[in-house]
Amino acid sequence: MKKIYGNKQLLDTLAGMASSGRTAHSLLICGEKGSGRKLMARYYTQSLMCEAPVGGKPCGVCNACTNIEKGIHPDVIFPEKTGKLNNFSVKEARDVIADAYVKPNNSSGCKVYIFEDCHNVDTRTQNALLKLIEEPPDYAYFIFTCGSKSEFLPTIISRCVCFTTSPVTEEEAAQSLAESGFEPDDIRRAVDCFHGCIGMCEQYITDEELRKRVDLTKALADSIIKKDEYALNVGFFSLGRERDDVREVLSMLDKLVRDAAVLGKDINGQTIGCFREGAVRLSELIIPSQAARIHSCIEKSWGAVESNVSIPLVLTALCAEIMDIIG
Template sequence: MAGFSSIIGHEQIKEHLQNAISMDKVSHAYIFNGPAQSGKMMLAKSFAMALQCQQKGTEGCMACHSCRQALSDNHPDIIYLQHEKPNTISVDDIRRQINSDIAVMPYASTYKIYIIDEAEKMNQQAQNALLKTIEEPPAYAVILLLTANSDVFLPTILSRCITLNVKAVADEKIRSFLMKEYQIPDYKADICTAFAQGNVGKAIQLAGSEDFNEIKNSALQLLKRIKEIELYEMMEAIKQISNYKLEINDYFDIMTIWYRDVLLYKATSDANHLIFRDEVYNIKKQASKSSYEGIENIIKALDKAKQRLNANVNFELVMELLLLTMKEN
């Protein structure tokens, strides 16, 4: 973890936080709201480090004792809330780690900063306990709530915090970052960027993931022969796909991007803007054999399959209906 300057995108949030530091208008509570891996923790850590930096700038210097402690997640005045139950932050967690601790002055810094990750997991009693602290915090306290869904917070908590919505980062920024920092070829950067949908953390994860490459290769192998597959082979294909149940949304996303490439090539005959440019021969072949309506039917069927699995419809049945639709179209 480094400072604000190392964070890709999120310029408005970085500017807001740095202005708050420079103008000495730091709020006692912030909500960082955005999807998993979208950069919430990096923003929170960079903010905390800058607030505690002994150089008193708007960016952590990385060199002072305080910054070195922050970089190693070992700063006595930057506290990360822990919770034993994986899906719940309880009232005891809040009382023991925040309410009982916040009255103690900072050990060596200007601020005492509490970072609550996955804050949407606070139950109502925990939120009410935290509210009492947010309503009357000590002057040195800063509470950072990181969440994928701020809608679950009590209106009284929302009204007493500054909410910063962590938005998608532009594809070109993510693509350039992956190629520069991870030294991956442009076609792989395109694929990771397309799947990340503006989420830098997910793009980084995909860039270094062998599992993702395995899923991609499995999906593409099926897609390239879907037209010729016999009905008796379909059950074997479904059995193979079931190996990726936990990553089935990634599997569906690969398929969706493939068919969008087929649709794009059919409409433009231009391979330059394809995500799977290295598969142009097979994309061209499918585009010539498919109608616009057929491709759009498949893309709709993929979206429908996602919805059905989210509603706990039988996995094998969903996949059978999907593969039949793909074969017919």
């Protein structure tokens, strides 16, 4: 079983729940992408189904733990996302409801459903699942991973035990990446961009497309710093029409603007974005109130994209708004 860095309090809480027999049937695990929320979901599942747990912690070597690690355990189900918005449909919810009343066939007597990366889940889907989450069969468990619990209806949140993951230190991230066999130069570049977010660091090293999105974010920042509206428009246009790409780049740009506001008050402040050098230069151009206005514009733009407004139109408007703010 892969070593888990950080999140000690969360790990201890999950182990305590398992060892005491007071396991929660519905869990909400929140945290930024790459912070270990899926890893925690798998860990809790192993705690529930492990054949030889020690103090509520999974052994990591039994058949159940091994099969969960490999993603092949027959009683650990990952509901599928479908449709244009790539989300959990009402039909999928109904399929889960029907399947949840089929008893598991394993020594632990547990059946676990893991809904990964929940974002903007249709309220009809949530309402369809509500009764099942409220009164589940004794053997059924439901785990939802997401960026924030605000993604869910209050009625769902009130029926779940909610936990939050957090990034580790940059030193711990580097150590984890080294243990995975990555090269020192790759580790340094990844940690410079994504700090203690191990999952994103790993993806940066292995995924060329993510590296391209990081480079695009840096180019967008340079365009803002130079007040080059044409280059900013070209950069946004090159982003394309894929929602996930747009969300990721806007999120990285938003963090960079946040860093500029922090550095404007304290040049030695801690940054969370992928381009500290750019944030330093941007902090010399804008004041915190301008950074706050840009953040609001980025947030509004993503909301428009989520509402199915034309992506090129949204990004063109965002470019104009940013240029107006920085003068």
